[in-house]
Amino acid sequence: MSTTQSPTGGPSVPATASSITPRKRTFSQWFGDTGWRHLIGVAFSIYCIFPILFVISNAFNPNGTLTGSSQLFQAFGLEGFDRVLNNPDRPFWAWFGNTMIIGGTVAIGTVFLGALAAYSFSRMRFRGRRLGLITILLVQMFPQLLAVIAIYLLLSSIGDVFPALGLNTQLGLIMVYMGGALGVNTYLMYGFFNTIPTSIDEAARIDGAGHARIFFTMILRLVFPILIVVGLLSFIAITNDYAIASVVLTDPETKTLAVGLFDIVSNDRTADWGAFSAGALIAALPVLIIFMALQKYIIGGLTAGSVK
Amino acid sequence: MNNIRPETDETTPESKKSAQLRRMADKVSPNIGPLITKIILLGLFDALGVYALFLTVEAENWLFFGVIAVIILAFNWVYLRPGARPSKYLAPGFVFLLIFQVFVVGYSGYIGFTNFGGGHSVDKDQAISSLLASGQERVEGSPSYPLAVVSSGGTLGFLVVEDGKTLYGNADNPLEVVTDAVVEDGVPVSRPGFDTLKKAQIFADQDAVTNLVVPFSDDPNDGSIRTQDGQTGYRYVSALVYDEAADTITDSRTGVVYSDGGRGSFVSPDGEELKPGWTVTVGFDNFVKAFTDESIRGPLLEVTIWTFVLAVVSVFSTFFLGLFLAIVFNKPHMRGRKIYRTMLIVPYAFPAFLSALIWSGMLNRSYGFVNQVLLFGADIPWLTDPILSKFSVIGVNLWLGFPYMFLVTMGALQSIPAELEEAATVDGAKPWQIFRLIKLPLLLVSVAPLLIASFAFNFNNFNLIKMLTDGGPKIDIPGNVSNIGHTDILISMVYKIAFDGQTRDYGLASVLTILIFIIVTIITVISFKRTKALEEIN
């Protein structure tokens, strides 16, 4: 390994000048430096959380309708959670598992395929490079929602030959999502790869490392934050998708959370918003937990610390 | 980006030297580890591929066979070639891209040339059999016949009871009275020399049973016995008769002959169509319809303009809010920073369609939280006024969209070397100058493509419109039968035309989809020309 790499253990390695501030400050100094940020933070936190309060209020309301009332927290009860978690015809935990498997696989796959592509676009010069970049972005702009018929027919005929990849299978849906692996996310990574100096590659090459080794052992480590961001973004995108998932997955035990939960409320007359809200709250947790757990990577100064 | 040097051929003295060094290094310590990994992975891939080939042969699906064979060969060719080649890094992603994006686009294009959709969704055989089934008329006044399905020497026949008499017949021989059959409680059970099919056997051989037609007598006007459940038979005459040689269907009640009109249905000389029809290609019909149908053409201009406005405004509003917040919280050692950041991505973590629904409830004119509580009982038509509803859509989309931009710009800000800022600060630059002259341009380089992508996303932001306003309020022009509304964007308009309420017309939908795609393509290409300029400046 070259000398340019610093230890990657601790998240707060770079101690910049700004962090060594004197302990005693006047209020206006504090406000000018960080206080106003808190003000904005609180204001926007309220802005973000507010609509969700409706969901929380409704999840704990035994007979609530989601939008039927503008009063929050009128009643309290856990019936909503009971209805969504303990209904054998609507296996919530199976949906949850499916979502994690599909979302996780696609997120990892997207990161991997996207990173491979981003590396070649960033580090190699070849004919059709620019065209390739534009093409992958363009193709993604096709409104897939309106192409569900084509997707359905394609998976239907794939399923006739390979039942494990057809309709109603998680692998089938994963493959469809992987079709979007090269796309916007590749761009995100491409931009990030570009900020890593090629001198690092050069140095490694002089040390005798092959291209694959440089990529897998060095570059991937340096771009780790963006891999996390892309992984999270695609995980969220996948867990939010309704249109395609609902066409591909039709059996109750194969559904994802988005499809399963939406079905609970899709009939106006019998919509069970309490159960739905409770389920949606639980469904939103993984993303928040993942975000909090990986925050230091997403924000962390890995690159800032190592790239000089 | 001038700091990236072409890796391969350009021979500056320096890289020549390093290439020499590399070759030397390769000789000294051959990298056997990666090679083995490669061989194992490729071997696994090939094994899987060949196994898939066997399956396609079994299914006699030669198209899939060809596609898979090409993929296998291409992969082996790509990965067995030595050296650093872009194809090695692009191939896996591109295979998925080609099959599940490019092919799907192409396939949609193909559907655009067919009449696939309501009334034309099955193949011709299925259409004919459905027509014939719907033409089975029960002979008036005929009873129901308790029935047993029996077989003798491989020939299936019916044993039925009528007026206490037992009759037997099969496809070639009309019903005849038999005396040796066993009948219990008026239900035929068996006959010597015949095997009575049990329920499970009937289920297993159902096509033979349901297709068995036993003439009631020598006179065809008496009809024939058929059964749907293997237990009760009914006497039918066929009102519709298919003539295979002439490819026509004749209505025996009226004598009208319906022939294949080449448009995917049987048509009478008067132009009356029999439904169901079947799927055929119809050339440019759907394109013509897309450009001449008034319910599409009428509101098209307003919808197109609004689509662009929404997309552009959404991109910039979410980007600048996200960027602003990213900068605000890009402060090391600020207390509570993690919490704020988590709060800020809550809107993004929550299922978007749910949020849009909640907002539509909150913005309800008479009962919504915004009017009732925040504005003390105001009566503002947030979602029902043609102009205000557009602002509401943009506002809600800001809430939905800024966390993404926040995340992205937060990552991108980190990739800007801290020394740049330090150096500039030392030089006496003000924070705003640093931001505007250093950070923003660098940031734009890495996120400009994402802005374009965000544009495309919002251009096609179906969920937002569907859940928040469903396109409403309706544009008030006569003939607006598809209910195109003031907040409809192109994709929701197409969805309304193609899938909502009206008969489903996948062909027309595909044509409109392709048109949308072309519009977005043009925009993107133009924008890219600009970012190219941007890229070269830096």
Place this chain on the structure above:
Amino acid sequence: MKTNIRHLMAAGAVTLTASMVLAGCATSSSSDSTEDSSSATTLTVWVDSDRLDALKAAASEYSKDSGVEVKLVDKSIESMKADFAREAPTGKGPDIIMGAHDWIGQYVTDGIISPIELGDKAADFSSVAIDAVTYNGQVYQVPYAIENVAIMRNTAIAPATTPATWDEMIAAGKAAGKKYPFVVTQNGADGDPYHLYPLQASFGSSIFGLDANGQYDPKNLTIGNEQGQAFASWLGTQGTVINADISGDVAKQAFIDGEAPFWLTGPWSVKAAQDAGIKVAIDPVPSAGGQEATPFAGVKGFFVNAKSKNSVAANDFLVNFIATEKVQTLLFEKGGVLPAMTAAADKASSDETIAGFQAAAKNAIPMPSIPAMSNVWTPWGQAEASILAGADPTSTWTTLASDIQKAIDASK
């Protein structure tokens, strides 16, 4: 040269690995190929979640008797209709689907459901149910339940009975002194014509005329006639009572919070109200235009997939099992809906709410199932909503009729 040799060796190694893996696959896959042989007949049935429980008991009984496994799949009623239309043509999809009778027109046009021979059993069903499931002279559905709207009354705050005319009911509702005199599900600018139809019918207005066979005739659009106009101008005076902003959620919440004495709704709402501890009674819809306020009858029943590989079993299940009094009664007991079979319905009417809905539907007519109806619903609701919001009734209604006519002509 050297690279070439290495290259070749690599290719050889890949081939070797591949064949080893393949050999492994082949041995393992041959061992589990015997699984298929024990396949008994399995009927796949799509059911919406509200009927699932009721059907489960019946299905397991059928499985016991016949040895046919019945696999019930919980589907959302909203997506079911389109999903089936998409899946059936490819030969996928379930053997049986449970749905509303007004899907028949589209499904027959698509050629994806088979006629069902009820034979003499047709006489056991109520005539409105058989009318509803008959299309072009063929029965396409085995009816199971009949649904219609009526007035649900909160007995704690409303008078002892619902008055017979609209104005009296509204007056009584106002006298109750609650937030709303009356609620009905509307959907903002999209309205909800299904719920308002009884009021329209009380003016003698209809959508389509009937042809010689007593079936709706798409060539005879009657919505714009004099009676329709009378209803429209009456509707124009009701903007303060019927608020189009009242969504299903708002209406439901208002009723279960005891803020509205009357709720124009269907049997699907009974449970929610009772769960909230409200005692309800069901009365016929009062007349607004002088004639009887007859609601649309919606029939729920079972279709058979035209490409079903188990059509004999499917017909056996439906005709010889579902269409029996025993099972219809069982379904009622588990599901609490008005059975379509007369004998079972008579038994069910010992239940007061069921009897109430039955009485309200005494002269109900089936909701039109002809494909042309798909051109009617949305513009119809929107016209009603804009009239309620203050648009000119006469011109709005005239535009509505001509728009529908245009759409029907265009979709031919």
